[in-house]
Amino acid sequence: MMLLxxxxxxxxxxYQKYDFVIKALLKFALMFFALSRVCKVIGYSxxxxxxxxxxxxxxxxxxxxSSLMVFVAVAYIFIQLMTASILIALTVxxxxxxxxxxxxxxxxxxxxxxxxxxxxxxxxxxxxxPLFLGIFGNxxxxxxxxxxxxxxxxxxxxxxxxxxxxxxxxxxxEALPMYMNVVDNLLKNPPMYVMMAxxxxxxxxxxxxxxxxxxxxxxxxxxxxxxxxxxxxxxGSLKYEMGISVPGMLFxxxxxxxxxxxxxxxxxxxxxxxxxxxxxxxxxxxxYVKAVPKITAGSPKKAIRKILTQRKAEANAVEDEDExxxxxxxxxxxxxxxxxxxxxxxxxxxxRVRNDMAPKRTESYIDDEDEDDEVVITGPKNxxxxxxxxxxxDGLDKLKAMVAKKPARKPKAPVxxxxxxxxxxxxxxxxxxxxxxxxxxxxxxxxxxxxxxxxYE
Amino acid sequence: MINTKKTRLMTQCAIYRKHExxxxxxxxxxxxxxxxxxxxxxxxxxxxxxxxxxxGMVIIYYSEFLIAHALNLNYKMFGKKILGYYLLxxxxxxxxxLSRYGIVYLRSHKRLSKYYKMLGRIKxxxxxxxxxxxxxxxxxxxxxx
Numbered sequence: 001m002m003l004l005x006x007x008x009x010x011x012x013x014x015y016q017k018y019d020f021v022i023k024a025l026l027k028f029a030l031m032f033f034a035l036s037r038v039c040k041v042i043g044y045s046x047x048x049x050x051x052x053x054x055x056x057x058x059x060x061x062x063x064x065x066s067s068l069m070v071f072v073a074v075a076y077i078f079i080q081l082m083t084a085s086i087l088i089a090l091t092v093x094x095x096x097x098x099x100x101x102x103x104x105x106x107x108x109x110x111x112x113x114x115x116x117x118x119x120x121x122x123x124x125x126x127x128x129x130p131l132f133l134g135i136f137g138n139x140x141x142x143x144x145x146x147x148x149x150x151x152x153x154x155x156x157x158x159x160x161x162x163x164x165x166x167x168x169x170x171x172x173x174e175a176l177p178m179y180m181n182v183v184d185n186l187l188k189n190p191p192m193y194v195m196m197a198x199x200x201x202x203x204x205x206x207x208x209x210x211x212x213x214x215x216x217x218x219x220x221x222x223x224x225x226x227x228x229x230x231x232x233x234x235x236g237s238l239k240y241e242m243g244i245s246v247p248g249m250l251f252x253x254x255x256x257x258x259x260x261x262x263x264x265x266x267x268x269x270x271x272x273x274x275x276x277x278x279x280x281x282x283x284x285x286x287x288y289v290k291a292v293p294k295i296t297a298g299s300p301k302k303a304i305r306k307i308l309t310q311r312k313a314e315a316n317a318v319e320d321e322d323e324x325x326x327x328x329x330x331x332x333x334x335x336x337x338x339x340x341x342x343x344x345x346x347x348x349x350x351x352r353v354r355n356d357m358a359p360k361r362t363e364s365y366i367d368d369e370d371e372d373d374e375v376v377i378t379g380p381k382n383x384x385x386x387x388x389x390x391x392x393x394d395g396l397d398k399l400k401a402m403v404a405k406k407p408a409r410k411p412k413a414p415v416x417x418x419x420x421x422x423x424x425x426x427x428x429x430x431x432x433x434x435x436x437x438x439x440x441x442x443x444x445x446x447x448x449x450x451x452x453x454x455x456y457e
Numbered sequence: 458m459i460n461t462k463k464t465r466l467m468t469q470c471a472i473y474r475k476h477e478x479x480x481x482x483x484x485x486x487x488x489x490x491x492x493x494x495x496x497x498x499x500x501x502x503x504x505x506x507x508x509x510x511x512x513g514m515v516i517i518y519y520s521e522f523l524i525a526h527a528l529n530l531n532y533k534m535f536g537k538k539i540l541g542y543y544l545l546x547x548x549x550x551x552x553x554x555l556s557r558y559g560i561v562y563l564r565s566h567k568r569l570s571k572y573y574k575m576l577g578r579i580k581x582x583x584x585x586x587x588x589x590x591x592x593x594x595x596x597x598x599x600x601x602x
Contacts, residue, residue: 094510101507106557176520183518278471282583285459289468 008266028062030112031069034119038077041122041159044084048076066111070104073115081158087175088158091182095154103143110137110144117148118155121195127229127249127256130199134206134225135218135264142203146196153192157185191243194236202229218264226257351404463582466575473572481565481572489562496558497551504550508543 015022035054043049057076061069074096081089104114117129129148133141161181186192205228209221230253237244276291474482484492516523523530 091514094514098507098510101503101510105503106553176517180518183514276468276472276475278468278475280467280471282463282467283587287464287467289464289471291468291472 004265011266024062027064027066027069027112028058030115030119031061031073032058034073034115035076037119037122038073038080038155041155042077042080042084045080045082048080066115067108068111070111070114077155085175085178087179088161088182091179092154092158095186096151099147099150103147107140107143110141113137113141113144114148114151117145118152121149121152122155124248125252125256126195127253128259130202130229131206131222131225131256131260132263133199134203135210135222135260137203137207139204139207142200145199145203149192149195149199150186153189154186157182157189161185190240191236194240194242198229198232198236201232219261222257222260222264226253229253460582460586463579463586466579466582470572470575470579473568477565477568478572481569484562484565485569489559489566492562493555493558497554500550500554501547504547505543508546512539 032054035057036051039049039054047053057072061072064072074093077096078089078093081092104110113129113133117126120126120129126149129145133145161178202225206221206225209224210217214220230250233242233244233249233253234246236242237246237249277289278291279286279288281287487495
């Protein structure tokens with residue numbers, strides 16, 4: 001799983017670096033395949049059907065907004081059909097115009113869906129569209145998806161009604177019946193309505209379930225949406241001739257689900273991971289800023305603990321002694337709270353205690369000098385590099401620091417004048433002499449009591 | 458010295474201006490009622506145009522029948538039907554436009570208010586910076602004197 005997260009992080013990084021190029025490439029690819037498909041279906045204009053022309057138009061569309069891409073595609077279809085029949089070209093264009101005026105003007109940013117839907121439908125893989133729109137879109141995504149389905153069936157009807165250019169030339173005298181045939185075939189087309197209904201149902205199901213506040217709502221909605229789609233396609237194909245084989249549909253739906261899940265895994269990071277390039281100015285500076293969104297799932301940090309060899313353990317014995325001393329000092333410092341009259345702890349000692357008691361940082365390198373060293377990888381840590389207990393330790397340290405910083409306000413112990421060692425010795429000798437004389441005098445004045453005591457002993 | 462807080466705020470503002478800000482600032486030029494009225498007018502025009510296109514296509518579709526029965530047709534009934542359907546569609550779309558553009562205006566208003574708050578904070582920081590700069594200049598002059 002960590003490997004997947006790492007791959008995702010790397011992909012996000014690449015996307016951040018080259019987001020403009022990647023978007024342009026994706027748009028180019030989409031437009032290229034869509035126009036190539038149009039050329040196959042209704043490629044009546046030889047000059048427009050050339051691959052160089054298709055590449056050029058796609059390249060231009062790569063840098064256009066999605067709403068303009070739809071207009072370019074419609075214009076391309078119009079010119080292609082105009083070569084064959086002006087009436088059919090006008091009919092198709094009018095239908096697209098009606099779709100725009102009634103529906104698409106409410107969703108101007110969903111142009112890519114309008115282009116991708118007929119493309120995927122013509123490739124026999126329409127199952128990914130409702131799943132994808134349900135996960136990444138909203139309820140309004142039904143509108144462009146349904147418009148895409150209409151566009152697909154419209155081109156199909158045109159393809160079925162106008163087969164060759166010669167037939168077209170013959171049919172020029174009978175333009176009205178051909179027009180009527182096209183409109184009839186488009187409007188009296190139950191599979192189109194079934195497909196639109198299935199798309200709408202699946203999108204609504206997924207959107208409703210994924211907005212419920214529960215764990216794995218996206219995954220559950222995707223699974224339920226796939227199930228609903230399979231059922232709806234089976235019922236639809238049983239009642240109407242949809243030209244769908246059930247095993248192919250099952251496989252396609254499951255494959256679409258896998259693709260959507262894969263995209264969900266990556267896209268839910270990538271969606272917000274696009275870096276922003278902005279420029280502005282204030283009174284002092286010009287700012288050229290690249291704002292890169294944070295990615296929380298980065299590569300894991302490995303904490304390495306060193307287990308020392310005997311040689312180093314001996315060397316560190318002194319440190320252990322220091323630690324023991326520090327512990328003793330700490331205990332005495334804490335005990336001082338109960339005994340306010342005890343002598344205050346100096347700041348330097350308190351600081352030393354704090355440093356000694358603070359959690360040691362793990363080494364982030366491996367010492368290659370000692371071959372006997374054993375390295376234990378204790379696993380990933382959280383973003384701050386701390387585990388849960390470290391917060392408790394931190395709290396304890398803060399408490400200790402507070403205690404150390406606020407010594408009890410007691411009168412200071414009288415400062416004794418410093419004396420030389422010789423003077424001290426002389427004073428001690430004098431004191432010992434005096435005490436010995438005093439004991440001797442006591443012994444001479446009370447001999448009976450002393451004897452009595454001895455007897456008793 | 459670059460003030461990081463100010464830079465962060467300015468970056469957020471610039472990102473907003475680059476994306477939603479373009480549309481929001483256009484919308485902010487209208488009162489809510491005016492904005493909804495304008496959008497409704499656009500919707501009515503679009504629906505009328507679309508309806509006329511559909512009507513034209515239907516007339517072409519039934520042209521043979523219409524020409525054949527041109528003298529016997531009940532034009533009043535046809536006119537009523539056409540107008541009735543038109544009004545029905547128009548009412549539906551007006552309701553949709555009313556709710557949709559009301560929500561659009563409210564959302565843009567919220568985003569804009571956030572944006573103006575950020576601008577206010579940037580201004581505050583700029584004034585503080587200016588004040589600090591003046592103080593520094595005064596101190597420097599005093600030192601020189």
